[in-house]
Amino acid sequence: MAMDDLGGTALLARLTAEHRWEDVPEDVRHEGVRSFVNWLGCAIGGAPHAGVAAALRAAEMFGTGPAVASLPGLGRRADPATAALVNGISSHVLDFDDTHETALIHPSAPVLSAALALAEARGADGAALLHAFLLGVEVACRVGRAVMPSHYDAGWHATGTAGAIGAAAAAARLLGLDAQRCGWAIGMGATQPVGLRVHFGSMVKSLHPGRAAQNGLLAASLAAEGFDAAPDAIEGRRGFGEVLARGYAPERISEGLGESWEITGNTYKPFACGLVVHPVIDLCLGLRATEGFALAEVASVQLRVHPLVLDLTGKRQPTTGLEGKFSVFHAAAVALVDGAGGEREFDDARVRAPEVIAVRDRVEAVADPGCGRMEADVVLTMRDGRRISVTTTTPLGSLANPMSDEALSVKFLGLAEPVLSAAKCARLLERSWAMAEQKNLGWIATDA
Amino acid sequence: MAMDDLGGTALLARLTAEHRWEDVPEDVRHEGVRSFVNWLGCAIGGAPHAGVAAALRAAEMFGTGPAVASLPGLGRRADPATAALVNGISSHVLDFDDTHETALIHPSAPVLSAALALAEARGADGAALLHAFLLGVEVACRVGRAVMPSHYDAGWHATGTAGAIGAAAAAARLLGLDAQRCGWAIGMGATQPVGLRVHFGSMVKSLHPGRAAQNGLLAASLAAEGFDAAPDAIEGRRGFGEVLARGYAPERISEGLGESWEITGNTYKPFACGLVVHPVIDLCLGLRATEGFALAEVASVQLRVHPLVLDLTGKRQPTTGLEGKFSVFHAAAVALVDGAGGEREFDDARVRAPEVIAVRDRVEAVADPGCGRMEADVVLTMRDGRRISVTTTTPLGSLANPMSDEALSVKFLGLAEPVLSAAKCARLLERSWAMAEQKNLGWIATDA
Numbered sequence: 068m069a070m071d072d073l074g075g076t077a078l079l080a081r082l083t084a085e086h087r088w089e090d091v092p093e094d095v096r097h098e099g100v101r102s103f104v105n106w107l108g109c110a111i112g113g114a115p116h117a118g119v120a121a122a123l124r125a126a127e128m129f130g131t132g133p134a135v136a137s138l139p140g141l142g143r144r145a146d147p148a149t150a151a152l153v154n155g156i157s158s159h160v161l162d163f164d165d166t167h168e169t170a171l172i173h174p175s176a177p178v179l180s181a182a183l184a185l186a187e188a189r190g191a192d193g194a195a196l197l198h199a200f201l202l203g204v205e206v207a208c209r210v211g212r213a214v215m216p217s218h219y220d221a222g223w224h225a226t227g228t229a230g231a232i233g234a235a236a237a238a239a240r241l242l243g244l245d246a247q248r249c250g251w252a253i254g255m256g257a258t259q260p261v262g263l264r265v266h267f268g269s270m271v272k273s274l275h276p277g278r279a280a281q282n283g284l285l286a287a288s289l290a291a292e293g294f295d296a297a298p299d300a301i302e303g304r305r306g307f308g309e310v311l312a313r314g315y316a317p318e319r320i321s322e323g324l325g326e327s328w329e330i331t332g333n334t335y336k337p338f339a340c341g342l343v344v345h346p347v348i349d350l351c352l353g354l355r356a357t358e359g360f361a362l363a364e365v366a367s368v369q370l371r372v373h374p375l376v377l378d379l380t381g382k383r384q385p386t387t388g389l390e391g392k393f394s395v396f397h398a399a400a401v402a403l404v405d406g407a408g409g410e411r412e413f414d415d416a417r418v419r420a421p422e423v424i425a426v427r428d429r430v431e432a433v434a435d436p437g438c439g440r441m442e443a444d445v446v447l448t449m450r451d452g453r454r455i456s457v458t459t460t461t462p463l464g465s466l467a468n469p470m471s472d473e474a475l476s477v478k479f480l481g482l483a484e485p486v487l488s489a490a491k492c493a494r495l496l497e498r499s500w501a502m503a504e505q506k507n508l509g510w511i512a513t514d515a
Numbered sequence: 516m517a518m519d520d521l522g523g524t525a526l527l528a529r530l531t532a533e534h535r536w537e538d539v540p541e542d543v544r545h546e547g548v549r550s551f552v553n554w555l556g557c558a559i560g561g562a563p564h565a566g567v568a569a570a571l572r573a574a575e576m577f578g579t580g581p582a583v584a585s586l587p588g589l590g591r592r593a594d595p596a597t598a599a600l601v602n603g604i605s606s607h608v609l610d611f612d613d614t615h616e617t618a619l620i621h622p623s624a625p626v627l628s629a630a631l632a633l634a635e636a637r638g639a640d641g642a643a644l645l646h647a648f649l650l651g652v653e654v655a656c657r658v659g660r661a662v663m664p665s666h667y668d669a670g671w672h673a674t675g676t677a678g679a680i681g682a683a684a685a686a687a688r689l690l691g692l693d694a695q696r697c698g699w700a701i702g703m704g705a706t707q708p709v710g711l712r713v714h715f716g717s718m719v720k721s722l723h724p725g726r727a728a729q730n731g732l733l734a735a736s737l738a739a740e741g742f743d744a745a746p747d748a749i750e751g752r753r754g755f756g757e758v759l760a761r762g763y764a765p766e767r768i769s770e771g772l773g774e775s776w777e778i779t780g781n782t783y784k785p786f787a788c789g790l791v792v793h794p795v796i797d798l799c800l801g802l803r804a805t806e807g808f809a810l811a812e813v814a815s816v817q818l819r820v821h822p823l824v825l826d827l828t829g830k831r832q833p834t835t836g837l838e839g840k841f842s843v844f845h846a847a848a849v850a851l852v853d854g855a856g857g858e859r860e861f862d863d864a865r866v867r868a869p870e871v872i873a874v875r876d877r878v879e880a881v882a883d884p885g886c887g888r889m890e891a892d893v894v895l896t897m898r899d900g901r902r903i904s905v906t907t908t909t910p911l912g913s914l915a916n917p918m919s920d921e922a923l924s925v926k927f928l929g930l931a932e933p934v935l936s937a938a939k940c941a942r943l944l945e946r947s948w949a950m951a952e953q954k955n956l957g958w959i960a961t962d963a
Contacts, residue, residue: 122737125736125742128739128740129636131578132575132580222753254714255719258711262706263705263758265747265753265754265755266744266748270744271706271742271743271744275706278707285573291573291576292570294573294719294722295717296714304713305670306713309670310671
């Protein structure tokens with residue numbers, strides 16, 4: 068059968084089953100490593116969250132299998148299904164994980180959480196983990212792009228829907244399934260979408276990638292045991308594309324498959340809040356670092372932003388750290404005062420700090436429908452009437468202006484060092500950057 | 516807060532948390548018992564299916580917790596999550612389980628599979644199991660009715676979508692959660708819908724209730740541990756009703772809640788095939804039992820049926836037992852020849868039997884859009900020109916003409932006796948009919 072005759076499910080299944088590690092370009096491998104470093108830091112940094120502990124207790128309520136998979140940041144292991152759930156939650160709960168901008172997916176939380184747990188259980192090496200992860204991201208993001216934007220607009224959280232499909236593909240690859248069974252696994256990922264955007268603002272938002280990772284593991288395990296599925300679950304009648312979206316674009320599955328790589332569209336957040344706030348923070352940090360002025364001189368801080376910024380982060384008077392993440396006013400102020408935009412800048416103390424509030428009260432924002440999503444202006448007006456104006460369309464962390472490897476290392480340490488010893492953090496970071504050469508993965512559970 | 520001010524999620528949560536067993540009418544309890552008898556027979560009879568064995572191997576691929584929950588028909592136990600998955604599959608795989616006609620749901624496969632596993636793990640008694648099951652069915656079927664028919668038409672398999680919500684409610688009840696946490700559990704069931712009708716015809720159709728049962732268990736376990744969720748996951752913006760259906764009818768959640776009982780709308784199949792074929796089989800059995808004629812005299816068998824009958828079961832020349840279930844021609848013929856419509860009448864041997872084929876070749880069918888879904892005519896034309904015509908709108912097994920308790924017992928034994936000893940079957944049946952008085956549930960794992 069010619070490739071052209073295959074439907075989307077079969078095309079993705081064949082890629083998953085048959086792609087060769089030797090054919091993964093070096094820059095693609097490196098982007099996979101960058102995603103791993105970012106994911107691991109987020110998982111460690113998120114591990115102390117109350118939702119993670121609750122999920123671990125729930126997953127173990129009825130006992131579990133042998134503890135062979137790591138739970139980064141928790142200093143212990145669990146069985147692979149439990150690890151997939153817990154790590155999917157911990158790596159997403161801070162909203163600091165990666166973003167594929169055209170698929171509108173945070174791909175690593177579902178895909179890596181499944182792949183790492185299974186790779187550890189199977190004694191896989193670093194290259195096998197990376198390859199399965201890259202293929203899972205390819206599947207998740209191509210499916211995501213094929214159903215966007217109507218899928219997200221309808222109310223689905225694609226990280227847990229397309230994410231489950233990608234997790235299934237990654238797990239199927241690690242189990243060494245043939246193309247037919249990879250197709251079953253992908254189809255069983257598609258029939259277990261998680262979940263609904265009504266839950267945004269509750270702990271369930273991060274359950275979505277966690278359960279998606281588990282769903283992917285189950286799908287691949289079932290396929291490995293001969294549990295059969297429809298061969299056209301993505302594109303078929305009453306399949307994923309038709310049922311979960313108004314517009315399904317099959318060419319987004321097939322175009323350049325195996326040649327271009329979705330991982331190269333992945334981005335990493337430099338700042339510990341929603342992406343929509345990043346242009347403003349980036350500009351404020353630049354102002355603080357380079358312009359000669361004292362904050363006391365600033366009479367007003369005027370923002371021009373995309374309308375979504377005020378929709379999502381328009382909280383004028385935040386009172387908690389979490390509320391601070393939904394306040395572009397706080398984000399601008401704390402960046403100007405502290406010169407940073409990490410987790411610490413969004414804790415309760417900084418949101419309530421008088422010196423931050425003093426600046427925050429002088430921030431004004433205007434939503435401009437003509438403003439791009441990655442675009443913002445900041446205008447400082449001094450008490451003497453002087454004005455300083457800056458603008459960006461490519462803030463740090465956007466695809467056009469990505470974080471450097473060094474910046475990702477700094478982000479990793481900022482997340483991990485409050486949780487683990489500095490020595491462990493340094494070892495994890497060094498080995499993670501050399502993931503493709505790791506003969507085994509035991510060091511992750513040992514140190515993380 | 517007045518009941519009227521509560522949304523659907525909170526109303527269902529309050530009922531789940533606060534309803535009293537003393538307030539369950541006797542006929543409602545008895546219908547719950549009838550559903551249990553039917554479910555247990557289906558689970559035992561379905562246990563030898565290859566998909567059940569594959570799912571059990573997959574679920575245990577990475578080890579499991581203590582084996583405290585029964586796997587009817589398999590002669591062993593598993594941890595509750597594994598049991599929920601496996602029993603949800605085994606009780607649905609024969610397509611012989613119950614049907615709630617207005618919710619378009621097979622409620623027992625997802626809800627009882629979750630409830631029994633948890634009840635066994637918790638050492639609950641028969642009344643607690645029944646009550647949780649009745650409440651879970653109430654939740655599943657009210658949600659199902661609120662989104663029908665657009666939910667099913669869109670391509671969702673409601674048994675695994677609304678079923679997961681019902682399973683979550685039943686599990687939350689057995690864990691003794693308060694109304695707020697029951698609401699979280701219901702909301703987490705809603706965010707894990709399974710699955711897509713594209714999989715009908717593959718093993719994944721029965722994965723849907725199995726995974727739904729597991730999803731319900733996880734949802735309740737998470738809620739019990741304090742994992743919070745949106746309080747309006749059913750009716751809210753970007754919630755289950757809006758995202759998974761075009762029309763959400765909130766009054767179907769609230770009307771008569773706690774007074775009427777959805778279980779009284781549950782029906783049980785007398786025949787081992789799709790419901791659409793039941794009117795024809797019922798008529799053919801009646802003809803064979805009461806009319807004086809020899810099959811050799813019959814020149815033709817003419818059926819008038821609802822159009823869906825030929826859409827779904829129009830296979831003219833089936834060659835396997837499974838294909839026989841999708842052939843109204845075989846169903847009519849084997850009913851006339853054997854005077855029965857059980858699993859045996861849909862095995863490979865009966866589909867290939869010359870005496871059945873001889874009659875099948877004389878069966879003709881006409882789809883009539885004016886024919887009701889539960890309506891059919893059968894006209895026998897004899898070689899001498901004599902005609903015998905019968906018609907029904909209330910075939911055996913429909914809500915208007917339900918199977919008797921005795922008929923359910925016969926069905927149970929027909930399913931269970933090929934799998935378990937006659938003595939075990941008899942004990943299980945006797946104790947199941949007295950479920951409301953059982954002080955514990957250990958006898959299920961012992962005998963089933």
